[in-house]
Amino acid sequence: MHGRVFTIEKKCTACNKCIEVCPVDMANRVYRSLDRKRRIAVNSKYCISCGACIKACDHGARDYTDDTGRFFMDLAMGDPIHLLVAPAAKVNFSDFPRLLGWLKSMGVANIYDVSFGADISTWAYLKARQELSLSSVIAQPCSSVVNFCERYMPELLPSLAPIQSPLICMAIYLRLEKQLEGKIAFLSPCIAKTDEIGDQNTGKLVSYNITFDKLKRKLAEMHVQLDQYPETGFDGMQPGIGHVYSRPGGLGETIRVTNKDLWIRQIDSVRRVYPYLKEYYQRQTKQLPVPDIVDILNCTGGCNCGTGTEQKIPMDDIDYKTNIYKKEQLANQVTEKDHGTIYKIEQYFDSCLDWHDYRREYSSKKIENSRFTDEDLDDVFYKLRKNTVESRNRNCHACGYGSCKRLAQAIKLGINMADSCIEYERSGLLHDTLTPLLNHAGLESALEQAMWMYHTNQLTNLAILMLDVDDFKLVNDSFGHDVGDEALKAVAGSISKNISSNDSAGRWGGDEFMVILPNTALEGAQKIA
Incomplete structure (x- = not known):
């Protein structure tokens, strides 16, 4: 049973236009249908029947009921x-x-x-x-x-x-x-x-x-x-x-x-x-x-x-x-x-x-919209690989919200998904699946870019750090891979906190990490290491 305004699932392409035009964040819910495709349903409890989504949908995926x-x-x-x-x-x-x-x-x-x-x-x-x-x-x-x-x-x-x-x-x-x-x-x-x-x-x-x-x-x-x-x-x-x-x-x-x-x-x-x-x-x-x-x-x-x-x-x-x-x-x-x-x-x-x-009277039907603090959203931003202030304020419109924070709020509430973020989708090809750092391919791309900038005199110095976790195999063998994964996450978190937004860090493979430090001389690199 659908509400006043509803989605025709087979026509929905999850293009996010309905989210973009909706004046109420909670009125749209992103989900996966049985064929594993992303779709967007109407949450009738929150919908005010403004009809903006019906007009905006190029695919005819929104309709309504009347009498x-x-x-x-x-x-x-x-x-x-x-x-x-x-x-x-x-x-x-x-x-x-x-x-x-x-x-x-x-x-x-x-x-x-x-x-x-x-x-x-x-x-x-x-x-x-x-x-x-x-x-x-x-x-x-x-x-x-x-x-x-x-x-x-x-x-x-x-x-x-x-x-x-x-x-x-x-x-x-x-x-x-x-x-x-x-x-x-x-x-x-x-x-x-x-x-x-x-x-x-x-x-x-x-x-x-x-x-x-x-x-x-x-x-x-x-x-x-x-x-x-x-x-x-x-x-x-x-x-x-x-x-x-x-x-x-x-x-x-x-x-x-x-x-x-x-x-x-x-x-x-x-x-x-x-x-x-x-x-x-x-x-x-x-x-x-x-x-x-x-x-x-x-x-x-x-x-x-x-x-x-x-x-x-x-x-x-x-x-x-x-x-x-x-x-x-x-x-x-x-x-x-x-x-x-x-x-x-x-x-x-x-x-x-x-x-x-x-005369007419009105009745309050107040809906409490959950609003989370920036600290509450840290886990969502971590999942989205948004670990800098800049990345959390990219605010493109691909997800429909025009605001990274609004998308994070929706994900926290369970009405949207991480892959609604186009930056997350793109970065997935270059980011490690376990940590928020770059993966091997991402490091190669970042290193190639840094070397080109150094050779074209756009960088005065370039330092590369290679790190590994001592006795990591012993950790896995003694405590299991779940504990080992947590150790890698902790190392990645420590690296992220000690480098600037201009630097790049990633997992080279296994327990090996690389840090790329543009415009950093030997002394500065030693201090960071």
Whole structure:
């Protein structure tokens, strides 16, 4: 049984791109499959369903589950199901009105526009900000952001907006104000919405998360020709400009209809969002200025390019369509008066709704990430043949982490392997299998290089030490080879501690060791020996 996001093992090449893009170190686990090949699995306990690995994988080795199959099975059984549609659907389905017509023909009851729920969210944000005297809030229509805060930064939970997402606001409105009965499904651009609808703090009002991508696959599987179905619109009231929520900065656009002076920080994309949340908290703790509202979305391009979409639509096409509808709605909904802006939909909310009905709470689900000290990691670095400060800070990106220490942490935790380190793999050809020193081939290579540098006058002196362990055969014969191995390791450790990073040392064979000392005269070599 796999989790929300999972690995298709036969397609995984362990290229480490999933590790590179993941904002959570613990969410990927390297292992060997039955064919002894390296693979990378998703650790569901730690995954926040950000979807970055799915987008990054060139091999199609990452996929996800949603509720599309279960939705159509229940629909076929005759269950009354209503559909709430994310505003991003309008730009992700070229024949969107006929898609709604097909869904109706399949037995879907009413179909509602979640843009209306976005309008409720904005209105409730402003009410909560005023009545609760909130100086700064992090908007939370994004489920991956909520997952991250609840699991990894619960100290930010007081800063998350105390209002439900547009989806849940829409569901609450329909249940409370319209007494809607029956199950509710969500046509969604987001993998992580499955986590949201299953959260006890959202009331579990929605039963299905049907992503755009999986629905498109279903249409192809069923050979549906949408041009054979009638165009159908939404049920219920017309929204304001809540449809702009689906693009970066959309929340800010809705707020500025009536509140033009708020400081709104817009930020999107996995690479920027999660580092920013840490920066935001640091500024809070230092009592530095933070935005009035952080309009934050996990996906580059916002929900229109969400994790459950094909992510193929040009941004200019998205903005063009969004702007046309926004212009139409502003003309219908907004009137400028001398005493201020009148926004019809907010007037309706003021007269008919209680913002407290749309409040949300959060639960800390804190995951303790083990963090080891440099001393704790010495044994891992020894295994990786990283015995100098320089080698422990090489920080290449081949392993995916971009940090030798992060890789060492993962190996210590048992979720990665030494051969994920490319330097370890390369050095394995030249390093002794028992000690951290060079092997015979490695010494020959180092000696050849040193001799070339000496003969080309790049070195003023060159000294070579040859050492062996006295009575080593007697040690092996008397105490066994395991003790002999420990003796060799001890000698190697002593050699490593007494030479510089410019020197080379290795095991020539058996109990014989060689030390190569560039720019070291006879007196210096004797002292080291």
